Amino acid sequence: MEAIAVLDKVSYIYPNAKETVLKDISLTINKGEFLGIIGATGAGKTTLCLALTGIVPQFYGGRFFGKIAIAGLDSLEHPVSELARHVGIVFEDPEVQITATSVENEIAFALENLCIPREEILRRIPIVLKSVRLEGFEKKNPQELSGGQKQRLAIAAALALQPDLLILDEPTSQLDPIGSQEVFATVKELKENLGVSIVMVSHAAEEMAEFCDRIALLADGKLQALGTPAEIYSQVELLQQNKLRPPEVAQAFHKIQQTGIHLDRIPVTLESGIKDLEILRSRSQLVSPPVFASSSANLDKPPILSVKNLQHIYADGTEALKNISIDIHAGEYVLIVGQNGAGKSTLVKHFLNLLQPTKGQVLVGDRDTSQLSVSELAQSIGYLAQNPDNQIFNTSVEKEVSFALPFLGYSPKAIEQATTNSLKAMQLWEHRNAHPLSLPKGERGRIVIAALLAMNPEIIILDEPTTGQDYQGASSILEVSRQLHQMGKTVIVITHHLYLMPDYADRAIVMGKGTVLLDAPLRQAYHQVDLLESTYLTPPQSVVLSQYLSKISDRQYPLITPTEFANSFMPN
Structure with a gap:
């Protein structure tokens, strides 16, 4: 397969830092591949994304070892502006990327910088807006969009450049689940129809399992594991050790396997989980569904x-x-x-x-x-x-936490006590002197x-x-x-x-x-799957699995967690 990006023994240290953020990473990203990058906060995922654009080390400085080639260009020898013709990046926070006064101008802006002809710019704008569900918003000011809509606009602007490699750093963290699904689906279409290679950092385990070709697991700056979603996400214990959440299907079947029921594999997508349910039924006994009491203690x-x-x-x-x-x-x-x-x-x-x-x-x-x-x-x-x-305006974490207390009439001693308790409860004690925005x-x-x-x-x-x-x-x-x-x-x-x-x-x-569609106990609400989907919400995979179980067993299983689902099965 042809490579679009090759990393060879890449290590990197930010200026004035002691810690190596990337440690000896070798990785080939193939043309037309959808590579997912997962890892806990601080694993080095964003730094890896910035290195793939040349921004690290060209803008940041610091110490860089090894070599990265993007579309055959050395990331140290070619300026970021030249690399940008081949690689586009969308950050987690769309606010940092959006500068124009209308949606269509936002998309046109980057294209004009690359001297794309006007007719071609006008041709691309409706195509990319349609791909991110923003048709009809052409004239709107981006500042009037919701967080999720801004994120989709940032993706549209990057897509308009038609890069060889599109890097998305947590692009769906601010989106509703269906918006998130659509970004994944859009990105997959780009890959399939235009041959764009995708690198996406995301905590959305269910979507990553469904859409990625390969998953790279980063831990403490090292490439810990690399494989297909089925290979990586079925290793539930490895993920949990790395503070990552496996897809709910994988969690549920892993728990079932631990009860001693033989499984041929741990499914990692909903589709494969539903398929495996039939086999699971033949190898286990079903436990009667539990009776769940509704908690209405406070309503009186x-x-x-x-x-x-x-x-x-x-x-x-x-x-x-x-x-x-x-x-x-x-x-x-x-x-x-x-x-x-x-x-x-x-x-x-x-x-x-x-x-x-x-x-x-x-x-x-x-x-x-x-x-x-x-x-x-x-x-x-x-x-x-x-x-x-928008709520932070003090120069240290401690000042921020204690700021309002004098106005509420707290004594100095009570302020100190309340501030200390709060900082410790939120695991911020060691950061108390840091600037909040750092x-x-x-x-x-x-x-x-x-x-x-x-x-x-x-x-x-x-x-x-x-x-x-x-x-x-x-x-x-x-x-x-x-x-x-x-x-x-x-x-x-x-x-x-x-x-x-x-x-x-x-x-x-x-x-x-703008209306209340449903107000109900949580368990009941989660099983109103059609209603949830009508408002662009995805019910947890455990809910869908348990509804399928109810269908094939003729008993009602109103389950909402992987553990509840797993507890429905006993070895024969």
């Missing part, structure tokens, strides 16, 4: 948060919320889900009085939010925004949670807290949410990642196009 308490007939129309005429009524009770743990643009963040901003209702009212306890200042509300409600950087995005989210914890509000709202986090980071934030819930706090989490939530939330509110 008065609501702590009420929304009555809430409507919100933005200045441009967009009706973001349509006649919504919800009661949330003290001590509940509520999940709010829906596609990008479903109205989730708009709803939450009304809880905080950051937006005022066009019609209807919002009550915190029995007080109307229109009568409360934002600072009064902050004593009752702690809020972690989707982009934590930490990775995932850590910055934890700083804001630590600041909220110190203020001790009754209600905690986490808006997409797991965006951009690896599995360990996401789990540690959700573990904090569990601790808060156990302390009696009311917790509201907005996320696209349904597979993360079964161990935490007990109720799900599903939103779509």
